Amino acid sequence: MDIGHVLSEQMMAAAKVVEEQLDAEMSKLDHMDEDELELLRVRRLETMKKHQQQKQDWLAQGHGEYAEIPEEKAFFNVTKNSSKVVVHFYRDETFRCKIFDKHLAILAHKHLETKFCKINAEKCPFLTSRLRIKVIPTLACIKDAKTQDYIVGFTDLGNTDEFSTDMLEWRLAQTEMISYSGDLMTPPDGGKSGKSKTTILGKPKVKTIRGSGRKDASSDEDDW
Template identity: 60%
Template sequence: MRPRPQVVPSIVPPELLHLSLELREWPRICRAVPGVGVSASGRFRTMEGNGSIDMFSEVIENQFLQAAKLVESHLDSEIQKLDQIGEDELELLKEKRLAALRKAHQQKQEWLSKGHGEYREIASERDFFQEVKESEKVVCHFYRDTTFRCKILDRHLAILAKKHLETKFLKLNVEKAPFLCERLRIKVIPTLALLRDGKTQDYVVGFTDLGNTDDFNTETLEWRLGCSDVINYSGNLMEPPFQSQKKFGTNFTKLEKKTIQGKKYDSDSDDD
């Protein structure tokens, strides 16, 4: 089995790497030019003594040499910088890395202590206000037992709760929250309320934003939550995980930011 090619070190600047990759294509291009060939050593050669072709091949060969020297010079410079780093600087870098790891661990433990990392049901409106007060980012599913699409959301939200510890994922039975449903004018079940710092950022009403289908995947819901900045989304928000935008609805419910006790909003009135 042939060995796998080595990965170019990250210290090579992208512009140099791009240049070197472009130049690698020149032997293939030159083979297609009548009268031009490439020797086994990689040097350009011409047939029939064509002077213009000789000049062309010489220019290309010089470009190869210049690119190689430029990349080599940059690598030597970066290696020299690494060699000049003293023990004190290395120790400082190590301490910064350890401090970052400790901070990340403490943040994770804080989230877990507040109920992050699992998809939980809360029993009352009082619990809702307390949970929202404790956490910066909250996704709350307003559901009803008799609506089967709520169970579809349950499955996806349980997966995302474990993946996105930075966000608290909750569910609340609408029959136990008449005040909230009246205040937020929740008419379509299921509805997701997306909150940050105690304020509603957005709503996912039904499955309209998820493609108007029961068969949407978890990545689609994850992308939708990322669009409202209630999770740390690592993908490209400009490239939704849809295969066809014509098939999936992408017109989000546009709602102004408001506190939980703030203005009412209107949504679709069709129930499931």
């Protein structure tokens, strides 16, 4: 059977399921009495209030803006206070760090649920050692104070400096670092994930962040 025909049938089946679910919800609403409708309204209002409070809490923690972490000690406070944190390890001399800066500033405003920040890798030798940062730029994806994933350079973003903000957003969604409603199976930039080349720093074992100890770090170009 033709693959296109199979996909078409699957899409039609999925659409039918959604339609049936909507019909069921509409029927349920039609048969509700005034007390049930009032209870539903109250519950929805409570949900809206919780979402608004959560938004205020995020803003209080500095979410919504792309900020610099001045020192290692502050890094541990950030990862302690926010459940989802994306940290850009950068160097001033590395041009591609500026590209990440541009996209991360946009995503910080769009995704309040996640804390986006950056830290100078040359000023945090303990962190670069602890988190095994070997290539600049690298994004560390941290959830509940544990590293979940790394985005190393632009390898996963199409191997190009011209990747879109949507592409980075899609890649972060792969590790559930942001709320995402798009298609996780299809990268937005031409359908290419850019994973054909070997990543210098692979996905690590999950590590709990601890703020003790310090090691020296040396650099050679963008490799650490």
